[in-house]
Amino acid sequence: MWDAIVVGGGLAGWIAGIRAVQRGKKVLLVTEGVGTLFYFSGIFDYGEVERLRHLPKHPYTLFDSQAIVQGQHFVQEICPDYVLTDTPQFAFAVLGTVRQGDLMPSSMALPDRQERGEFVLLAPEGLKDFFPEIVVANMAREFPGWQVTVKRIQVKALAEWTRLGKSVSSIDYANIWRTEEGQSTLAHEIAEIKRQYSEAGRPQEKVFIVLPSLVREYFDASRTISYRTEFSLPVLEMSSFVPSPHGRYLAEYLKHRFTDLGGELMIGARAVSLNAELVTASKVKSCQGLIVHSMGKSLCLKGKKFILATGGLLGGGIKVGMARKSIREGVFDLPLFVPEEWSEPQFLAPQPFAQIGVETDQFLRPLDPANGQVVWDNVHVVGRMLAHWDPWTQRCGGGVAVTSGYAAAELI
Numbered sequence: 001m002w003d004a005i006v007v008g009g010g011l012a013g014w015i016a017g018i019r020a021v022q023r024g025k026k027v028l029l030v031t032e033g034v035g036t037l038f039y040f041s042g043i044f045d046y047g048e049v050e051r052l053r054h055l056p057k058h059p060y061t062l063f064d065s066q067a068i069v070q071g072q073h074f075v076q077e078i079c080p081d082y083v084l085t086d087t088p089q090f091a092f093a094v095l096g097t098v099r100q101g102d103l104m105p106s107s108m109a110l111p112d113r114q115e116r117g118e119f120v121l122l123a124p125e126g127l128k129d130f131f132p133e134i135v136v137a138n139m140a141r142e143f144p145g146w147q148v149t150v151k152r153i154q155v156k157a158l159a160e161w162t163r164l165g166k167s168v169s170s171i172d173y174a175n176i177w178r179t180e181e182g183q184s185t186l187a188h189e190i191a192e193i194k195r196q197y198s199e200a201g202r203p204q205e206k207v208f209i210v211l212p213s214l215v216r217e218y219f220d221a222s223r224t225i226s227y228r229t230e231f232s233l234p235v236l237e238m239s240s241f242v243p244s245p246h247g248r249y250l251a252e253y254l255k256h257r258f259t260d261l262g263g264e265l266m267i268g269a270r271a272v273s274l275n276a277e278l279v280t281a282s283k284v285k286s287c288q289g290l291i292v293h294s295m296g297k298s299l300c301l302k303g304k305k306f307i308l309a310t311g312g313l314l315g316g317g318i319k320v321g322m323a324r325k326s327i328r329e330g331v332f333d334l335p336l337f338v339p340e341e342w343s344e345p346q347f348l349a350p351q352p353f354a355q356i357g358v359e360t361d362q363f364l365r366p367l368d369p370a371n372g373q374v375v376w377d378n379v380h381v382v383g384r385m386l387a388h389w390d391p392w393t394q395r396c397g398g399g400v401a402v403t404s405g406y407a408a409a410e411l412i
């Protein structure tokens with residue numbers, strides 16, 4: 001029997017799983033896929049925490065400020081390159097515009113606009129949907145007074161590919177930069193830029209190389225081999241198009257971190273229902289096990305506690321049927337909060353369906369919205385599965401996933 005079974009391998013599930021094993025618990029994480037992590041920019045958005053904590057039923061209302069900070073420190077502990085500052089941080093989005101973020105790798109954080117400098121955009125040949133002219137124009141607009149130039153870069157391994165006019169994805173390039181050829185190509189190009197500045201007698205102190213698709217953080221000492229080549233000029237990473245290399249490597253890293261600590265993992269396995277229930281003295285139901293489908297077999301997994309991190313509508317945790325407004329939570333059949341109207345005709349307005357999810361008490365135990373009673377005593381709901389928030393308009397996706405995942409692990 002496991003101390004906890006975490007269902008779902010998205011951001012919330014990995015954070016919960018890693019923290020629980022770190023606390024010495026025997027944990028199994030069961031996941032069907034990778035969730036929305038492959039879209040993740042590499043930047044944790046927390047949103048305006050204090051304002052959101054005052055919105056009725058927003059997940060942040062379940063936690064005190066200290067719990068939110070603890071989650072942030074945990075991210076920094078497991079991803080040491082991440083920096084948290086008192087003032088907002090900014091990074092280049094893939095179009096060269098500037099995007100705010102709350103917790104981001106130091107390699108993404110932009111310098112102060114007031115300190116005039118220069119950007120040299122390294123534009124990898126054939127990078128899919130990447131238009132250096134547009135990027136440079138946007139960068140120049142965002143950083144008035146800064147000089148922005150572009151230098152195209154070609155990798156031998158992809159020369160034939162780009163000659164044939166085939167585009168290369170951000171993930172392909174991120175992989176290339178991890179190879180010896182990629183590392184030496186980058187090091188050579190950057191050294192060449194430095195040499196040109198030097199020969200022209202131009203100052204280099206404020207020159208930043210900007211590169212899409214480079215993912216330099218996430219790997220702990222034992223896994224960091226050649227990725228951390230120190231370049232002769234500082235390199236700023238941009239966020240990428242989806243599928244995002246940052247999200248992909250973060251997912252890989254979290255998986256390794258979990259298993260390295262002793263967490264057990266079932267990938268490609270779908271939790272379909274609960275196995276048995278028990279009514280406790282306080283008349284609240286307690287779940288004893290889960291039925292999981294894996295590799296054509298049906299298994300019954302026993303656990304003391306369960307963390308539901310199945311990601312709501314996008315993650316696959318909430319199923320919507322063909323019949324109008326037929327909607328259900330897919331594992332425990334938990335009651336859901338569902339707004340009267342699901343959509344708002346104005347495209348960019350907050351969409352009510354984003355609020356669909358499970359209401360919980362402060363211990364993240366599911367509640368029945370009809371009567372406010374706890375439904376399962378030993379189930380904790382985290383991440384996108386929680387009701388009453390909107391990651392798009394409130395820009396707090398990573399914040400809610402980390403805070404709730406971390407808090408649930410503390411309850412195991």
Ligand SMILES: Cc1cc2nc3c(=O)[nH]c(=O)nc-3n(C[C@H](O)[C@H](O)[C@H](O)COP(=O)(O)OP(=O)(O)OC[C@H]3O[C@@H](n4cnc5c(N)ncnc54)[C@H](O)[C@@H]3O)c2cc1C
Nearest residue numbers: 008010012032033035036041045271311315383384397398
């Ligand atoms: C396009 C996009 C971009 C985003 N970018 C950012 C960003 O840059 N920064 C940021 O802070 N936030 C971002 N977010 C928001 C953030 O990614 C999410 O809020 C957060 O990752 C939700 O994590 P989660 O673990 O709750 O769910 P998910 O990531 O959806 O994970 C759910 C997991 O559960 C698994 N699962 C589902 N059902 C079952 C089942 N029955 N059995 C087993 N496994 C199951 C899925 O396979 C998946 O692994 C973005 C969201 C989207 C959609």
